[in-house]
Amino acid sequence: MAVSEKSVVDATLMAIDEINAKGGVLGRHLEAIVMDGQSDPEVFAEHARTLIQEKNVDVIFGSWTSASRKAVKPIVEEFDNLLFYPVQYEGLETSPNIVYTGATPNQQITPTVRWGVTNFGQRAFLVGSDYIFPRTANLIIKKQLSALKSLTVGEYYIPLGGKNVSELMKVIKASDADFILNTINGDSNITFFEQLQEHNIAIPVISFSLAEDEVQLIDADAITGHYSAWSYFQSIDSDSNRQFVNAFKNKYGQHRTTNASMQAGYLGVHLWKQAVNYAQSTDPAQVKNAVNGVTIEAPEGRVIMSHVNNHLWKPLYIGQVQRDKQFKLVWQHKNPIRPIPFPRYRTIASWNTYLNSLHRQWQGKWSAPVVPNKALL
């Protein structure tokens, strides 16, 4: 996770610098205190406490995995502070003290699944890392596939960071799938795509956690032609995005790429600034109320902060990887989509029961303990 987390920090710091360059907020300059969560939920929680109690920060930008967010949540709630969370996630959560700037499943996954069924066929194979996001995403996907009169021809999980995909390859081959919905996270993707290539499996893959950064690490032959769905791509053709990409490259190097989470981290700072201006205060208790209904023109397009659930209305794009390892947009929903963190067909209580049972099953963690995996066919 370290690479991905670091990029978001860079984008966030860039936004802070931009604001300071224009005179800061309320006539004051912003001071960023950066602490490294070391991809460990407990460290995140500890740092959040330090930032609030000792450093007296007005706002926290960060967390990457759902596990780290869930560890920080009780702390920002306890002190009535504010966390801006920049990553697309599984939903099933709201907090008055967290502003979610990443996509919920209904802003990323469900429209994409329909696109997949329309374009590739009715047999879908689900593969993911074994933790909360893929598990929940696939639960939602399976229900939707059934409603679309389509089939889930396979569902397979590998441990977070796992590299052993040989059994998975066999299962995929046997499944006769029309397309693969991929929620594998991190480095495992490299192995996954290169092994698909190795095994001559030519089924199109649509990924939900594979962005520009990760694509750079995968062999071009293996990754070209596959798809990802995000509310932002570096290749979006707009002035505000070009400005953002250029500023980032100028600041951190021409080889660097931008991606959805970085962009969400970046726009979060600007969102916060607007709320501060509106509240005329940096007190988190006041800012958190002032953030509702803020509209800004972000690199991804226009985004609007919901009045009710602290999530963002966001656009959605589907991109196809080109040989230059950038995405070509093949489908887009530019009008921002309303965030619905809890799919309505189950009650919130029932979703919470589901989360709790997973949490218990995983012995109090948000990802599966690493054990030999099993195919679910």
Next chain:
Amino acid sequence: MKIREKLILAFSFITILSIGSVSVLSITKSSAAIKAEMENVLNSAVEEKVSRIYSYIYSKEKEVVFTANQQLVGEALLDLDNAFSHGAESEQYVKRELLYREQLSQIKERLNIYDLFLISSDGDIVFSVIHEDDFGTNLRTGKYRESKLAEAFDTASSLLETKITTFEPYSPSQFLLSGDKVKKEDTTNNIGYEQHSAFVAAPVFHDDILIGVLAMQLSDYDYFHLASDYTSLKQTGEVVITKVIDDYAVVIAPLRRNPEAAFNMRFKMGADKAIPIQLSATGYRGAGVSIGYENTSVLAAWRHIPELKWGIVTKIESKEAFAIIDQIKNVLFIAGLGTLALAIFIGRVFSNHFSAPILRLHEASERFTKENVVTTDLKTQASDEISQLSRAFVRMQRSHQENLASLSVTAEQQKLQTRYAHAKLKIVDALAQPVLLAERLKLAIESIFEVPGLDIQKKGGVFLADENEKRLNLCCHPGKFSAEFLRDEATVAYGACLCGRAAESQEILVSDSCFSDHRHEHRWDNMTEHGHYIIPILSHGTSEQKTLGVIFLYTDINPCAGSDRLMLLKEISELFSSAILQDQSRQAAENSVRVKSEFLASMSHEIRTPMNGVIGMLGALQKTELSEDQKRKATIAQTSASSLLTIINDILDFSKIEAGKLVLEELDFNLRGLLGDFADSMALDAQDKGIELVLELTGVEQTMVKGDLGRLRQILINIVGNAIKFTSSGEIVIRAELHALEEGMFDLHCSVSDTGIGIPKDKISTLFDSFSQGDTSTTRVFGGTGLGLSISKHLSELMGGKLEVSSTLGEGSHFIFNIKLKASKQSEKVFPTVDIHNTSVLIVDDNDTNRDVLRGQLEHWGGIVSESNCAADALALLDKHYSPQEPNKPPFSVAFIDMQMPNMDGEELGQRIRADNRYNGIHLIMMTSMSSEENTQYFKALGFSGYFPKPATTSDLFGALAVVLENNKAPSDIDTLVTQHYLETLSHDKESIKGASILLVEDNRINQIVALNILESLDLIIDIADNGEKALAALKNKTAYQLILMDCQMPVMDGYETTKAIRQGIAGDEVSNIPIVAMTANAMKGDKEKCIDAGMDDYLSKPIDVNELENIIIKWVKAKP
């Protein structure tokens, strides 16, 4: 420049500088403060609108999801989808549709939506309540595939998401009604949109498989009212709801200053006016000074609702917002000018005095050089100048003070105006109180006593005019009046004294003194000198002003007669005028309601008579040999007839209440028995739906009370009936408590809680309204006529209590009512005939409420109660309580066991207990929600001593405990299973009336047959007389009758006359005391008294209820020695 000019200039400069800087500073400061304050107000107003819109959106979305999960919707969708494949016109479809239509229409009405659709997963609209053109089309391929309904369907069916669409014109709904083929041309507005609809839809699953979509259509009327609430927005404040249509920001709801604005007012995007409207419609939020739609400066706050793509703006004209600033500016400007003038004047005087001595000195020195004259008083003159200077200062100060004073006079006046305004508000308030007119007028007069200038004598009143008699009637008179005054002034003729004069002249009269004013004709001894304001109250608005009344106020002598004062009095009289006019029209309305109610009452009475024949004959028909099919048809006919009768009864009740004719009966009755029987009768319906019905009577110690049991039962049926109807799982708890009030009175406090769907907040306030024309939805939801709850509320109020409801949507409703009951002379406390003190009882039930209730009751009687919530726990408890030292002592005397429990059910638990010899002494009593009498033998065989359907009533518990504990018999020695039925037979009186001889006096053939059928089924001997004369003859022939059933209206000789004749001994002395029971279709209370007055003993209302008839016969036949 001369010294004088320099001085004047210096004075002016300093004044301008100081006044100017103070003005600028204070204007800036107050502008900023006022702007911030107004922004706050506007922001909170707009936030309030926003949150109301969200609560609207979210409640609609929740409602559709909730409804989509209801079993009925799933069944209807599957069924109708299937039938629809034969075509919407096919017999199959039409039949199935009819089956679901009522319930689905009820849902639509309850949710207060425009239409409700069921859509198959392929997109066919297979059901619509109002059947517009969209019905039967396909939303993927048909002509409405581009509509918002199609969008909502697509979102729900392919993304499984429920989100409201935006409001757009929806072509199938562009007609008023589906049958209405005339397009609403005349209401078409400039932009061409007529009615906007939004849709919300939710997927419907069956066994986790998507079977279709439930969609609701919402009408734009839902939000129009949002724009019409300008609370806190001053006079020019407005709420604008807007959205972007074709590059225009269009106003989509009526405006305060332009009710026609919806869709008639639009602004090109980018135009340089209506900036807040454009910003909000595009997606922005903010607040501040901007350019409004009338191209004026406005102070506004704006928000965007992305769900509906709406902008919402609250704004007020800057002119009004900053009016106070302009006032401050004016005041400061005038004060500044004044001070400047003063400064110039003082400068002149000062400089004159300053230069004069110099001139004089010059003259003195001239004289001194030319004439050598010495001016000696120079020094004094010099000191004079200083004093002048100081005097000038004093003057300046005084002028300044005067200036200040003139300012504060204005402030004083303003204060006075504010107090006037307050007083007027209080008068308006007083006149709006929900009390009788006279009381309101009195309160209003008392408020006048607080008006500055009218607050001295605190004495006055109102006369109301009687236009026909040309006189005034005293209506109210707060203050101290002599008895003579009240006697003489109760009415005053037009033209007499001051008030009569004012009534005629319609002019305000001001009387300086009662002694000197010749118009003050009426005088009394001890009258102290006073003045008067006499103000006629005139009808306004009509061409010819009528005198409605006269206000008279006592004042000190020579009261102020200035135009301001007269204007104030006129304004006050206008307020009174409105109140009186309103009261008059209300009375007129009430009269017409009463006439309507009387008409209804007589109508429904007319209907009841033939209904009697219908129901009676159907009952008789059912007792004959019928084929299965005929039996079914007869049952359906009877059920329908009964429901029709319920409706008629409701209407009759309601009209009686409206007409003020409902009189309560007072009967001794057994309250516990009533509630127990009632719960029994409802239990079946509850069980059919799998709901637990729990009855808690622990708080009812007194069984016998006196009151109208029929009406109490009616309230309960209405409330509990509703609870069952709207609860699909969980429980309904009826809890009754009887509190002793003062001597001989009780307060029965009863609550009914359910775990049903609950009632939306906005519906609660109208829940008890009877068919009000504005909103029939709520009433229609709640049963046949929708009058049930309204009647119940009236009834509980008539019985000295009230009916209230609280509810949480989705969690359930809680009805509470109380009524006053009298103590019955037969009052006695309830205790079982057996002593259960120290009897150990085990209750095994998984339902917490049930256990609590049972436990409460048993502990109340002295039992020692243990509880288990499952069979396993019960077994453990038994084992724990068993003591090996006393092997023959069972761990519990009695165990009440619930049949339906998870894991191990009551049956198995019973078997386990019986299989264990240690527990031989325990009496097992089964309680079950499934009432099937045929199982009794089975339970007996399992070793149960008793068996009851839930809820177990008090009498059940008594009976069971009494029978099983009596004589200390061991369970195996009791040979019958104690059931409800068994307990009934213990106290059955039917046998005692067998063979009794009864005379039925009734002229109507049908009624004769009905009564005959019932009576014969009770093995009674019946003779029939067609009228009174024949009855008398029959009685002379045969004296052995034990009872006469007497119709009241008969030809030749009616029931009343006949009864009187019998009582007078005309039919023979032996029968003069025979019990006579009236049977009449008249259901009014007065009729009963008429019967009793005529000498009858009791009373039955038609249509005859078999059980009632049976009871009354048992009562009177047995009563005869």
